Amino acid sequence: MIQPLPIRPIMLASELRDAGVHPRDITAALERGDILRAARGVYVTPEVYVEQQLDDAIVCHKTGGVIGHLSAAQRHGLCDASPAATEILIGHTGVGGSDLPIRLIRSRNPDTLSVGVDHEDFHGLLIRMTDRARTVVDLYRIEPKATRQHAIAALTTYLGEGDPVSTLYQYAKTFDCWQDLQPEVEAVQATLERGMSL
Template structure:
């Protein structure tokens, strides 16, 4: 029995060295028992960083790791709105919750850590403009800059218009998105009528 536990513990550590963070469900599917996980936590060999999510002790925390942690709680979600804007470096705001878009009928996780701000998008809005970024060894879907701007302008009841305008101005000044790409996403995302006067004003001087 002891040998089996030691074997599982070695496998557990190996898995967390490879993937940085893993859910308890994924560890159990890999053959790691709940008892082995609990003992590793008690021994200080791994950390429980949020509900059902584990990480090897001493691993350096990556920038934006909280986005990867959020994805592990809502695997069908996409990092959206202010969190996507912050990831792309287009706002000084540090959202207290991770903004995540899910489908209208998708299950929403119970609140724990990291705290989530769930928004529900209908098709095809949910699957437009998704980029994939590797954070803490995980493939994290995040909306592109043009898509994020369209969402912000389309949803003034969720985010103040000043945040959307700030993001648009920053995207243009930093040349992280072209006016044509932003306009195309706004038209596809149902935000063009609202965004158009702002985009034209910000690009009128070239």
């Protein structure tokens, strides 16, 4: 006899197994369309499946990482970057999900996963992403030559929308890159004060 699943917006296979749900019941729920497979070991209701934040929640859950760099810049509306894969900041020994469209950016600095990181609950999964200031700082410190145009656009947007320089300074000092960022901040501020656009 097939048992109905305890339907929640997001269900992990491990939680279902721990609750004594038989694999045939999961298969039956999938066939009925009660749930959909969002990723390996992650099942969701049809309503959650179409939510834009689902992929971010799954990536953060499976990697334990933080959405950052160009992916965070795009989500914050700081620049028009469109990375092919979600860029995830993880610890040096962290692992990524091989079934996910992600690009891992590894770091030995423990502050990478905590300083300037926002947390948002998404139906029980935690989405972790660098905040606007931290994202700008990272664009200048991680692969700065490859992301130069996006870094300038992000900094210009950040300052043009009135976000505080003091937060940029704080994060840049933490990550030892203020000497690179300061002249850029001053140049963009001068341009904005003259009423010109880059």
